[in-house]
Amino acid sequence: MKIIGIAASLHEGSFINRLLEAAGGELPEGVEFTVWPGLREIPPYEAGPVPASARELLRLLAAGDGVLMTAPEHSLLPAELMYALDWMSVRDGLSGKHVAVMSASARACGAMWAQAELYKQLQSAGAVVMGAELVISPACPHFDKDGHLTAPGLRDQVRAVIGQLCPAEVMEPALSL
Structure with a gap:
């Protein structure tokens, strides 16, 4: 099984980028994890030739079995994430694809609003969406x-989200630690 990771942050080292990387480490043995940078x-998006960055994203999605995304720490989706969603939607990159979404915020409403907006975009692109809001302070270690x-x-909590994405027979070894 191959999972593609996408973080909705442009800030290297941001909490949700670190959360995505850490979540990749919680995947069961034998599951390949590739973060799209x-x-x-x-x-x-514009009609015509597909630019290299969009082509790479679409290639990764086509080769993957599922997607693990982190939503932003605030209620607005970054424009670049909307562009990526447009490319994935128009090119059917998400049609029928299982996508687990995690969002983290110090305030419950920030995570909830960001995740709700991302759910709408993903569902309109044909994805099968699952996930959870994680209300945690990015300031704590x-x-x-x-x-x-x-x-x-x-x-x-992270393993529960991953459990929605990975089939039960894949998850058993990791969850029985």
């Missing part, structure tokens, strides 16, 4: 020096 380079999740409750 091209959000900053994605142009707005949730990661160890290697970027792994340290809080057991947060790990459980």
Whole structure:
């Protein structure tokens, strides 16, 4: 199984980028995880030749079994994420694809609003969407020096989202730790 990771942040080292990387480390053994780093380079959709950054995204999606996304820490989706969603939608890159979404915010409403907006966009593109809002303070230490999740409750929440994305037979070894 292959999962594609997409973080809705342009800020390297942001909480949700770190959360996506850490969530990739919670995937069961044997699941390949590739993070798409091209959000900053994605142009707005326009008819005609597909630009290289959009082509790379569409190629990754076609080769993947599912997508793990982190929504922004605030209620607005970045324009570049909207551009990526447009390319994925127009080219049927998300049609029938399972997409798990996690959003994290110090305030519940920020995560909830961002995730609701992202759900609408993903569902209109034909994705099968699942996920959870994680109300956690980005100011608290949730990661160890290697970027792994340290809080057991947060790990459980992340694994629950991953459990929605990965079939049960794939998840069993990781969840029985």
